[in-house]
Amino acid sequence: MAEVFVESLSIEQGLISDGDRDGWPFTVPCVAALARDGLDLRRPLTFLVGENGSGKSTLVEGIAEAFGLDARGGRAGRKYVNAREKTPLGKVMRLGLTREGARMQGGPRTRRRGYFLRAETTFGFAEVVSGLPGYWAEDLSAVSHGEGFAVIFRSMFREPGLYLMDEPEAALSFGSCLQLVALMHDLARGGGQVICATHSPILAATPDADIIEVGDFGLRRARWDELGIVDHWRRYLSEPAAYLRHLIDP
Numbered sequence: 001m002a003e004v005f006v007e008s009l010s011i012e013q014g015l016i017s018d019g020d021r022d023g024w025p026f027t028v029p030c031v032a033a034l035a036r037d038g039l040d041l042r043r044p045l046t047f048l049v050g051e052n053g054s055g056k057s058t059l060v061e062g063i064a065e066a067f068g069l070d071a072r073g074g075r076a077g078r079k080y081v082n083a084r085e086k087t088p089l090g091k092v093m094r095l096g097l098t099r100e101g102a103r104m105q106g107g108p109r110t111r112r113r114g115y116f117l118r119a120e121t122t123f124g125f126a127e128v129v130s131g132l133p134g135y136w137a138e139d140l141s142a143v144s145h146g147e148g149f150a151v152i153f154r155s156m157f158r159e160p161g162l163y164l165m166d167e168p169e170a171a172l173s174f175g176s177c178l179q180l181v182a183l184m185h186d187l188a189r190g191g192g193q194v195i196c197a198t199h200s201p202i203l204a205a206t207p208d209a210d211i212i213e214v215g216d217f218g219l220r221r222a223r224w225d226e227l228g229i230v231d232h233w234r235r236y237l238s239e240p241a242a243y244l245r246h247l248i249d250p
């Protein structure tokens with residue numbers, strides 16, 4: 001396997017208080033599955049694929065915090081990240097680190113490399129940090145969302161590090177999604193590790209990725225062509241009316 005930083009995820013059961021155990025997020029099926037079985041990350045590129053509400057963001061935020069990235073998003077190595085209270089999952093998430101991962105996480109903050117891209121909050125955040133040291137020079141309030149993402153991708157996703165993304169497809173056209181596929185593939189091949197929550201069948205088709213489906217069943221490893229979203233998109237594109245007749249009165 002190419003070098004990655006995080007090779008497994010688990011939950012430190014002893015740290016969950018009795019009061020928390022029966023509430024969010026431990027009742028979300030994917031979090032319960034992680035608590036029970038843990039999860040191996042077998043490749044430099046992992047997709048967490050599932051419907052809205054399946055728990056993808058909850059998982060990615062927990063991973064971010066466990067690695068020392070801010071759950072609100074942004075670059076690794078920033079100051080004050082550890083001063084904020086973590087999410088309930090971030091507090092108990094344990095990462096199995098490779099030697100390289102342990103070196104990066106245990107070393108000085110400024111040696112940490114990576115980025116947490118949250119599509120939901122990226123724009124307010126990105127406009128504020130444009131021009132600040134360590135970010136990009138372009139003024140993102142003056143470009144389209146798709147172009148803004150391209151700036152972030154080009155300037156932030158360059159060196160080996162841990163890259164977390166939460167539905168990065170949200171603002172992207174078909175063509176921009178394809179560019180992101182190429183970029184994630186390059187990043188993974190160049191020594192980076194990418195963990196990406198998505199419901200885009202385009203992104204999930206990136207070659208050589210490990211795909212984990214997230215849903216009521218918890219977590220399961222899947223092939224791209226077995227994914228629920230791929231089946232739905234295929235059927236919708238070939239006959240939209242078959243779906244829409246259930247939703248729209250003639």
Ligand SMILES: Nc1ncnc2c1ncn2[C@@H]1O[C@H](COP(=O)(O)OP(=O)(O)O)[C@@H](O)[C@H]1O
Binds near residue numbers: 050052058
């Ligand atoms: N801060 C929170 N407090 C309580 N419930 C939450 C919180 N954040 C998310 N949830 C719930 O947890 C579940 C998973 O949410 P989320 O991780 O955002 O899903 P996804 O990212 O897959 O759409 C949903 O049922 C959501 O309503």
Ligand SMILES: [Mg+2]
Binds near residue numbers: 056057166
């Ligand atoms: Mg989400």
